[in-house]
Amino acid sequence: MGLRERKKAKTRAAIQRHALRLFREQGYGATTVDQIAAAAEISPSTFFRYFATKEATALYDPVDPVFIEAAIGQPAELGPIAALRGAVRVVLGQLSEEEMEDVRQRQLLVFREPELRGAIMDQFAEGIDLIAGVAARRTGRAPDDFEARNWAGAVVGVLLASFARAASDPESDYLVALDQALVHLEAGLPL
Amino acid sequence: MGLRERKKAKTRAAIQRHALRLFREQGYGATTVDQIAAAAEISPSTFFRYFATKEATALYDPVDPVFIEAAIGQPAELGPIAALRGAVRVVLGQLSEEEMEDVRQRQLLVFREPELRGAIMDQFAEGIDLIAGVAARRTGRAPDDFEARNWAGAVVGVLLASFARAASDPESDYLVALDQALVHLEAGLPL
DNA sequence: GAGATTATGAGAGCTACTCTCATTTGGTAG
DNA sequence: CTACCAAATGAGAGTAGCTCTCATAATCTC
Numbered sequence A, B: 001m002g003l004r005e006r007k008k009a010k011t012r013a014a015i016q017r018h019a020l021r022l023f024r025e026q027g028y029g030a031t032t033v034d035q036i037a038a039a040a041e042i043s044p045s046t047f048f049r050y051f052a053t054k055e056a057t058a059l060y061d062p063v064d065p066v067f068i069e070a071a072i073g074q075p076a077e078l079g080p081i082a083a084l085r086g087a088v089r090v091v092l093g094q095l096s097e098e099e100m101e102d103v104r105q106r107q108l109l110v111f112r113e114p115e116l117r118g119a120i121m122d123q124f125a126e127g128i129d130l131i132a133g134v135a136a137r138r139t140g141r142a143p144d145d146f147e148a149r150n151w152a153g154a155v156v157g158v159l160l161a162s163f164a165r166a167a168s169d170p171e172s173d174y175l176v177a178l179d180q181a182l183v184h185l186e187a188g189l190p191l
Numbered sequence C: 001g002a003g004a005t006t007a008t009g010a011g012a013g014c015t016a017c018t019c020t021c022a023t024t025t026g027g028t029a030g
Numbered sequence D: 001c002t003a004c005c006a007a008a009t010g011a012g013a014g015t016a017g018c019t020c021t022c023a024t025a026a027t028c029t030c
Helices: A003-026 A033-040 A044-050 A054-059 A063-073 A080-094 A097-112 A114-138 A146-168 A174-186 B003-026 B033-040 B044-050 B054-059 B063-072 B080-094 B097-112 B114-138 B146-168 B174-186
Strands: none
Touching: A003 A033, A003 A044, A003 A054, A003 A097, A033 A044, A033 A054, A054 A097, A054 A114, A063 A080, A063 A114, A080 A114, A080 A146, A080 A174, A097 A114, A097 A146, A114 A146, A114 B114, A114 B146, A146 A174, A146 B114, A146 B146, A146 B174, A174 B146, B003 B033, B003 B044, B003 B054, B003 B097, B033 B044, B033 B054, B054 B097, B054 B114, B063 B080, B063 B114, B080 B114, B080 B146, B080 B174, B097 B114, B097 B146, B114 B146, B146 B174
């Protein structure tokens, strides 16, 4: 990696770090792009070269692709839910205490700020596609199989409910809740 | 209802009608609030007195509250999924051909435009609360019961997946797909 | 019909975001 | 080391969503 690439990565990280700090300190809406740019010591023009929107600074999550990899890499004999649970365990196990906290902070922020909540949707729409794909492959179905997509919708919905709950109750251990949610789903969601 | 109220309702409807028409004709992003205001023959200021955001003109759905009413009003002996399916049947049965088409058009629009897709999230977050509440009442649980909320998350996720599918495949009969999705969910989502 | 409410329009102002162009900086070939 | 090319940056102008204020006009109440 040349100097150029390293500098870009550093600039990107600095923008996000300052952005998240400012969001936490003074709220998302009250923070302007100009403030973020000033804090990161770049021009406002440059800000938009790194992040297409202000939202994106809060939404960009380097963990996501890693998680998908892990889900695909789970042993083939596992059912799709077991594979997801395994992936969660593997990925979160690799994160340092500090990284975990960053992930959690960003999730809470995104779920609490109405302006950001909206943007989750796109990620979840992608999530359905990805999870349906993983499930279809594991059960030998076509990638656009109706039941696989339906199932993926339920998985994403369940995760969503867990995140929403975690955001409104910061005390809860959201990893435990998330795992319970998947177990309940695996059992066919009895009520 | 006095003249004032009637006029307001008419203005509101006119704004939405013109907005949706313009969105369809030239796309959501390419339509400015000024254009909508001009088409509805009001000032741009007045536009924002009726709709807080441009998005809201596309999202406001008079059918939603009716649907919740119908779900609550279903016979008590039905399971929660059966109650939802019944509510869908009842509500859509009451709509005229034209109203159905309006509802469908707006749903497609919202799911197709990335800028709008985001805003669905808030509605779905509310949806989880509402559906969890209905389910909890029907099964004699606390309103914030973990499993009821988890189940509601799955329901919402499944609906989401159906809508997304319908938006990308306009030929499909999305009412049938929606019902199938609920049946599959009721069966515990076997894969 | 007079006075209190409420809806409206005009316009100024803020901020997210886009685009263009000149300048600087990093990589590379001779 | 120099000369050149490509990429990164900053400055600034412009668009559009959205807010706020204030004056005017329409509706409601008595």
